[in-house]
Amino acid sequence: MRIKANDTIIMILGVLLMGIGINLFFDPANMVTGGVTGIAIIIKGLTKGIIRGGIPLWFTNLFINVFLFLGSYRILGREFLKKTIFATVMFSVALYIIPEIDMTHGDYLLAAVFGGFFSGIGLGLVFSVSSSTGGTDVLGAIVHRYLRHYTVAQIIMVIDGLVVIGGAIAYGIEVTLYAVIAVYITSKMMDAILEGLKFAKLAFVISEQYDSIAETIMSEMRRGVTALPARGMYSNAEKQMLICAVSKKEITTIMDIVSKNDPKAFMIVTDAREVLGEGFIEYRQ
Structure with a gap:
């Protein structure tokens, strides 16, 4: 080789x-x-x-x-x-x-x-x-x-x-x-x-408006979104948690999207040291 x-x-x-x-x-x-x-x-x-x-x-x-x-x-x-x-x-x-x-x-x-x-x-x-x-x-x-x-x-x-x-x-x-x-x-x-x-940001979003938030992210940002079932331990209510990996400069855009769709949404932003796959770093063969 x-x-x-x-x-x-x-x-x-x-x-x-x-x-x-x-x-x-x-x-x-x-x-x-x-x-x-x-x-x-x-x-x-x-x-x-x-x-x-x-x-x-x-x-x-x-x-x-x-x-x-x-x-x-x-x-x-x-x-x-x-x-x-x-x-x-x-x-x-x-x-x-x-x-x-x-x-x-x-x-x-x-x-x-x-x-x-x-x-x-x-x-x-x-x-x-x-x-x-x-x-x-x-x-x-x-x-x-x-x-x-x-x-x-x-x-x-x-x-x-x-x-x-x-x-x-x-x-x-x-x-x-x-x-x-x-x-x-x-x-x-x-x-x-x-x-x-390889540095990126990872956003976790819990909102009643998860459908509209996910749709806006996918259509406007061309980023994939994953929904995971979650349950609030205080209210015992079933919820959906959105996970989305974006570049550092895109994190403000996703925060604006969440804020416009649901000002009461709960959002966590954390650092992702490596993101591999489509839209980020390709896997090395």
């Missing part, structure tokens, strides 16, 4: 943004935020006295991941592994072609904020197409095979924590504290990308 063209474009864009975050912000500031790239930054700093400029980040990233992929071939699914190998190679290429420029000139806060911003968006894009850039994600899956009483997330957290501690030993506690800020920003930006692609 070939990787879809759209997925390829998204992965390439994602790794380029990650490369910008690392080569222009994290690496110049010696900011170790975990993962294989964090290990690469430590190795580069330790080898500067041996090799001019130290061992390049792209080489260490590719070298370590080759061994991780060999050890995880039977653990990870074929499709996920194929995409991950592609994204990892492209990430190493991005680290190679993007110039290493110090954009912050020693300002750790700027490095943490902007490095976390670009890295988080990049990671979010890569993860949004069910892929990964290898590193601790793959290592966590390998370790989980032998330590099943721990979750993959817990194992990755420990591994990244050890890498960050290594960064503290190599570069000092001050930059490590800023690295923690960078990790937080990275995770928030990544969540924003992943949730933003």
